[in-house]
Amino acid sequence: MSDTKELKVREKQAVAVPAEQTKPGPVFTPSVDIFETEKAITLLVDMPGVKAEDLNVDLRDDTLTLTGDVRADVGIPGDKVYIEYETGRYYRQFFLSEVIAQEKIDAKLNDGVLRLTLPKVEKATPRRIAVQPG
Numbered sequence: 001m002s003d004t005k006e007l008k009v010r011e012k013q014a015v016a017v018p019a020e021q022t023k024p025g026p027v028f029t030p031s032v033d034i035f036e037t038e039k040a041i042t043l044l045v046d047m048p049g050v051k052a053e054d055l056n057v058d059l060r061d062d063t064l065t066l067t068g069d070v071r072a073d074v075g076i077p078g079d080k081v082y083i084e085y086e087t088g089r090y091y092r093q094f095f096l097s098e099v100i101a102q103e104k105i106d107a108k109l110n111d112g113v114l115r116l117t118l119p120k121v122e123k124a125t126p127r128r129i130a131v132q133p134g
Contacts, residue, residue: 023069026088030066030114041100041118047090048112055114057107064094064105066114 033044047055050068058065068090096102099120106117 023089026086027091028086028088030068030090030092032092039120041120043094043114043116043118045092045114045116046112047109047114049085049087050090050109050112050114052109055109057114057116059096059102059105062096062102064096064116066090066092066094068114 031046035042035044045066047066047068047070049070051071054069054071056065056067058067070087070090072087096118101119101121104119106119108115
């Protein structure tokens with residue numbers, strides 16, 4: 001008997017967003033993997049079909065908001081006969097704590113994967129404080 005586990009494919013699902021959308025079409029929640037080290041938190045966000053110019057990373061009031069649009073035009077002439085890949089908008093929000101150095105957040109998009117590096121704030125290093133007479 002084998003101890004292998006069957007991988008289950010997570011289907012792309014449309015979600016309800018907290019506000020009204022100004023563009024028609026479905027809104028998807030992108031899948032995210034989160035990794036943490038002593039110095040940073042890294043997020044890998046799957047946004048297939050999103051180009052850098054159609055991606056918005058917004059930081060406001062300790063809330064990191066990711067939105068990305070996938071254009072429906074695939075550039076192939078002819079009538080669409082069968083389409084499985086849904087296009088629309090990706091939307092995800094994260095609430096950041098005070099341990100993140102917000103001014104140093106870095107974002108890179110490569111092959112539909114957004115890599116966000118969220119550096120942690122440097123903790124105060126212990127030091128001796130000299131006392132002056134007087």
